[in-house]
Amino acid sequence: MKKILAFLGVGLLLFSNxxxxxxxxxxxxxxxxFWGDLSEIQxxxxxxxxxxxxxxxxxxxxxxxxxxxxYIEKLLTQFAGGMAPDIVFVEVNNFVNFSQRNVLMDxxxxxxxxxxxxxxxxxxxxxxxxSMDNKLFVLPRDTxxxxxxxxxxxLFDEAGLPYPKDDWQWPRDFLPIxxxxxxxxxxxxxxxxxxxxxWSLWDxxxxxxxxxxxxxxxxxxxxxxxxxxxxxxxKFRQDLIYKYKVMPTPSQMSxxxxxxxxxxxxxxxxxxxxxGIWKTPYFRDIKNFDxxxxxFPKGPTGIRRFPTGGSGYAITKTCKHPREAWxxxxxxxxxxGQVQLxxxxxxxxxxxxxxxxxxxxxxxxxxNKGMLLDAVKYVSxxxxxxxxxxxxxxxxxxxxxxxxxxxxxxxxALKPVVTKANKELFKK
Numbered sequence: 001m002k003k004i005l006a007f008l009g010v011g012l013l014l015f016s017n018x019x020x021x022x023x024x025x026x027x028x029x030x031x032x033x034f035w036g037d038l039s040e041i042q043x044x045x046x047x048x049x050x051x052x053x054x055x056x057x058x059x060x061x062x063x064x065x066x067x068x069x070x071y072i073e074k075l076l077t078q079f080a081g082g083m084a085p086d087i088v089f090v091e092v093n094n095f096v097n098f099s100q101r102n103v104l105m106d107x108x109x110x111x112x113x114x115x116x117x118x119x120x121x122x123x124x125x126x127x128x129x130x131s132m133d134n135k136l137f138v139l140p141r142d143t144x145x146x147x148x149x150x151x152x153x154x155l156f157d158e159a160g161l162p163y164p165k166d167d168w169q170w171p172r173d174f175l176p177i178x179x180x181x182x183x184x185x186x187x188x189x190x191x192x193x194x195x196x197x198x199w200s201l202w203d204x205x206x207x208x209x210x211x212x213x214x215x216x217x218x219x220x221x222x223x224x225x226x227x228x229x230x231x232x233x234x235k236f237r238q239d240l241i242y243k244y245k246v247m248p249t250p251s252q253m254s255x256x257x258x259x260x261x262x263x264x265x266x267x268x269x270x271x272x273x274x275x276g277i278w279k280t281p282y283f284r285d286i287k288n289f290d291x292x293x294x295x296f297p298k299g300p301t302g303i304r305r306f307p308t309g310g311s312g313y314a315i316t317k318t319c320k321h322p323r324e325a326w327x328x329x330x331x332x333x334x335x336x337g338q339v340q341l342x343x344x345x346x347x348x349x350x351x352x353x354x355x356x357x358x359x360x361x362x363x364x365x366x367x368n369k370g371m372l373l374d375a376v377k378y379v380s381x382x383x384x385x386x387x388x389x390x391x392x393x394x395x396x397x398x399x400x401x402x403x404x405x406x407x408x409x410x411x412x413a414l415k416p417v418v419t420k421a422n423k424e425l426f427k428k
Contacts, residue, residue, distance in 0.1 A: 027058060028057060029060075031063065032063065033064075033065055035071045079103045079316075082318075084103065086320075086325055091309060091310065095137070096385065097386065098137075107326070111136055114326070125143070125376055129381050139332075141337075142310055143350055144311075145308045145378070145379050146308055147296040149273070150265060150283065151273075152272070155192075161180060166295040170297040178194030179194060182194040182245065192271065193247055194271050195271070195274070196248065197261060198273070205237045208296070208297070210301065211224070211227055211230030211231075212224050213383050218383075219384070225396070225414060226419070235409070249404075249405070266282070281346055292366045295374075308380070308381060313329040385425075391421050395418075396414075
C-alpha cells in the first residue's frame with residue numbers, strides 16, 4: 001500500500017499539495033515543520049524517501065526546529081507573520097499553545113467522513129488530550145508515558161537484587177534498591193549512583209504522591225503545586241539527593257564535564273534511569289551490559305501516576321490543500337506509518353492494535369516494554385493553560401533550582417512562588 005512510509009513522507013507530501021496550486025504535471029510541495037534528535041531525523045528521512053518513491057508527484061520539504069520552547073516560539077512567529085507551514089508536529093504539552101490561538105484546522109469532518117480511518121483504534125486518552133469543545137485538532141502519532149525506569153541488570157545481579165517488578169513502591173522498594181546500588185570509592189566519593197532521571201523529572205514523584213499541577217486540568221483556576229501532597233513529592237526527590245545520596249547533586253552533574261544523566265546510565269555510573277521509551281534507540285547500542293525497563297514505582301499510599309509525552313500531526317488553518325493534507329497525516333498515523341514507528345522502538349504507537357502487535361512487542365530490548373500498554377491508564381497531562389510554560393520558566397524552575405541545590409526546602413521555595421503565580425497568572 002502507498003501508506004507504508006507515511007510517517008515523515010506523508011507530512012512532507014501534504015505540503016506539496018497545500019503550498020502550490022497543482023498543475024497537471026507539477027509536483028505538489030508540502031512544508032512540514034517538526035523537531036527531533038539525530039535518531040529521529042534519520043527515521044523521518046528514511047520514511048520520507050520511501051514515501052516519495054511511491055508518490056513521485058509529491059515533494060516534501062522538511063523543516064527541523066529545536067524542541068521545547070524554541071519550537072513553540074518559531075511556529076508562533078511564523079503564524080503571526082503569515083508564514084505558517086501546512087503541517088506541524090504537535091506535542092501533548094504544547095498543544096494548548098496552538099489550540100488557544102485558533103491556528104489549527106478542525107479535523108472532525110475528515111475523521112467522521114473517512115471510513116478508511118478507524119478512530120476506535122486510537123488510545124482515547126490521547127484523542128481527548130488533542131480535542132477541545134468536542135473538536136479534534138491533532139491526529140495522534142504516539143503516546144509516551146514518562147514512566148520507564150531503565151535498569152542495569154548486570155548491576156542488579158552483582159548486588160544480588162531481584163529485578164524490579166511493575167508493582168513496586170518508591171519508599172518500600174525503590175529507595176532501598178537505589179541505596180544498595182549506590183557505590184562510593186575509598187575517598188567516600190560516589191562512583192556510581194543508584195538512580196538518575198531525565199531533565200529533573202519531579203513530576204513523577206509529585207503525581208504519585210497525590211499531588212496535581214492545577215485544580216482542573218482542562219479548566220484550571222489555580223496552580224496546586226504547593227499542596228502537602230505535591231510538596232511531599234518534591235521533598236522525596238530532594239532527599240534522594242541530599243539525605244540518601246543516591247542521586248547526583250547539580251554540582252556533581254556539572255563536574256561530570258557536561259555528561260548527561262542518560263550517559264551516566266550508559267557508562268554504568270548510574271544503575272537506574274527514569275525517562276520515556278524514546279531512549280530505546282540509543283540504549284540498544286549498549287554492548288557492555290544487559291538492561292530492561294520497569295514501570296515507575298507507586299507512591300507511599302499506592303498511587304500510580306506519572307507525566308506523559310506524546311505527539312501527533314495537525315493541519316494549519318492556512319493550508320491551501322486540506323484534503324491532501326488529511327490524506328498525508330492519515331497515512332502517517334495509519335497502519336503503515338504506525339508499523340514503521342513501532343519497529344524503530346522510538347515511541348509507543350497511538351494505534352492500540354499496532355502497540356499490542358509484534359511490531360512493537362517484537363522481542364527486542366527492552367523486553368518489558370509491554371508494561372507501557374498498561375501505563376497509558378495512569379498518565380497526567382499538563383494543564384490547558386496558555387501561560388503554563390511561562391509559569392515553569394519564570395516562576396517554578398528558579399524556585400526548584402534552590403530546592404535541587406539544597407539551598408531551600410520545597411515548602412520554603414515553592415509556597416511563595418505558587419501564591420505569586422496564582423495572583424499574577426490568574427489575576428487573583
